[in-house]
Amino acid sequence: MPDEIKAHITGVVFQIAAKAGDRVAEGDAVIVLESMKMEIPVEAPRDGAVKEIRVREGQTVQEGDVVAVLE
C-alpha cells in the first residue's frame, strides 16, 4: 500500500485535518483542498499513522503532488 498521499486534484490547501503522529483510518481526511469553491478532502488510502504533512494551509498544490506521508 502506498505511503505517499497525493492530491487527486489541483487546489489550495484549505485545512490540515491530521498532524504528524496522528492515527488515521482508511477514508479519513488528511488534508482538505479548496478548488473552485468546493472543499475536497484528500483521504488516507489505508489505516496508519501520519509520518509527515508536506503542505501548509494556503499553499497551492497540483494534481499528483505528495501532500502527506504515512508510516
Next chain:
Amino acid sequence: MFRACRRLNLRAVAVHSEADADALHVRDADQAVAIGPAPARESYLDIERIIEAARRVGADAVHPGYGFLSENWRFAEACRRAGLVFVGPSADAIRTMGDKTEARRLMARAGVPVVPGSPETVVDVGEAEMVAGDIGYPIILKAAAGGGGIGMARVTTARELRGAFATAARRAQAAFGRGDLYVERFLERPRHVEVQVFGDAAGTLLHLGERECSLQRRHQKLVEESPAPHLPPATRQGLVAAALAGARAIGYVNAGTFEFLLDEGGAFYFLEMNTRLQVEHAVTEEVTGLDLVVEQLRVAAGERLAWRQVDVVPCRAAIECRVYAEDPARGFLPSPGTIERLELPSGEGIRVESGVETGSVVSVHYDPLLFKLVAAGATRAEAVGRLAAALERCVVEGVHTTLPLLRRVLASPELHEGRVHTQMIEQGAFNA
C-alpha cells in the same frame, strides 16, 4: 451587464483580481480596476477594496453580479454608507432572507407554504422524535449552521432516528462548530420551481413567470427552463401568488427569486429566496423578451418599473444549461487548467454567455462555471432540440467539463418528457 449599461448610456467599470487581468469581462468594460490578488477573500470578497475602487473611479452605482458579495447585506450597507447606489434590494431584505430560519418564519407568517418541520432547532433527540411523529416520516435532519449537505441525514423510520441524530449532530459539530439540528419532512423526488419577481421603490411588484430548475447536484443547477413543463395552471397561480405575497411581506425592491419545492402530489413549499439576479435570468429574458439587467439599473436609479403585469407575457419557451469545469466521470471533481481550444455555437434561438475563450486560465480560486448556453424556440420541443444541437457543436479542450453529462441529459426521455426531479443527477440517472 455591460450590454445593459451601454443601452442606458452608462459607463461600465469592471473590477478584477490579479488572476483576471486578461479576463473577458475586463476587456468588455469601459474601464477596469485591479482590486487585489487571486484569492477571492483578498479581492472579490473584500468589501473595503471594492468600495475604494468605486470611489477612485467616481462610480455612482455598484452592481454585485450573481456571485461573491451579491447576497451579502454588509456589502449592500457599505455601498449605501459610501454614497453608492447598490443595484439590488435593501440590506435589510438581504439580511432577513439570508437567515434561513428567519426567512422561513417570515414566509409562514405571510401565508407562504413552508416545508413542514420544527420551527426552530430541536433541543434534543426527544424533541426531534416528537416533531417527526407529528409531520410523518421520512424526515431529514439538517444542521442549523449547515451547507453543502454536511450534517444532513435522511431518516425513513422512527427506529433509525436516534442513531442518525447522534451521527448528524457529531458531523455538524465537527464541520461547523455547532451541532444543533432541525427537522423537516423529506420530500421524495421533488421538483425545483422558482418564480422571478421584480419590485420598484414605488411599491409596484410583478412576477415574470416561473423557471423549472430541477436538474441540479450539490444544490448547483445544471439545466433550467421556462415555462415549467406539466405545471397545472392552478399550481402555477399558487406559486406566483405565494412569491408575490412573500415579496410584499418584506417590501422587496429590484430583481429577486422565490425558490419552491414541489412534491409529487403537487403541493409546493418555500425553499429560499435569492435576493439578487440569478444565473438563469437569461431564460426568463428569452421567454418574455424583457431585459432584466437594464430594468435592475433603471429601478436602482429610482425609476418605476417600465412594465405592467399585463406586459409580461411568455411568448416562447427557453432552456439553458451550464457548462462547468468539472469532471462528471470523476464525481464532478473540479478541473482547473488552461482552455486550449474553445468553440461555441451560434444560430437561430441560441444565446451564449461565456466568461472564457481559447487561452483562458480556469483558476482554482473561482467558481467552475465556464459558460451558459440558452436556446429558445416557439415550442418547448423546438428549444430543447436547438439546445441539444448546440451542445453537440461545443468544443472545449484543456479542461474537463460537464458537456458529456449535459448531452446525455438532453438526449434522455426524462428531459424530453419533462419528467425531472432534484435527486436525479445524484441518483445517477444520466450516468454513462
